[in-house]
Amino acid sequence: MQCESGWAWRRRLPDFDLWAVTSGNGVARLAGKSIRVLAGTVLMLRPGDEVDIDQDENDRLHVGYCHYDYRNRPAARLLAPRVVSLTERRA
Numbered sequence: 001m002q003c004e005s006g007w008a009w010r011r012r013l014p015d016f017d018l019w020a021v022t023s024g025n026g027v028a029r030l031a032g033k034s035i036r037v038l039a040g041t042v043l044m045l046r047p048g049d050e051v052d053i054d055q056d057e058n059d060r061l062h063v064g065y066c067h068y069d070y071r072n073r074p075a076a077r078l079l080a081p082r083v084v085s086l087t088e089r090r091a
Contacts, residue, residue, distance in 0.1 A: 005060065009053040015069045017045040020086075023062040026055035035083055037061070042084040049082075 025038040029052040030045070037043070037053065045051060047069075055061040 018066045019043040020064045028053040040086040044080045
């Protein structure tokens with residue numbers, strides 16, 4: 001999905017979200033930290049997270065996302081890190 005011009009996302013999450021940037025760039029504020037989001041950034045969001053994401057109007061975000069939950073939630077220490085950067089190493 002390409003985010004519309006002027007798009008911003010401000011949510012308190014009721015569930016888990018996997019949120020992946022495929023192109024564009026912006027800034028996310030998550031757990032009190034500012035994170036530059038660009039192609040390859042994956043946010044592993046958790047219930048109760050307060051998330052603010054803004055995009056660069058000259059390089060709008062394209063994102064894929066998936067809401068999910070667990071039948072039996074694992075301990076927080078077993079969950080993936082909140083921010084994962086997927087990049088290919090060049091030879």
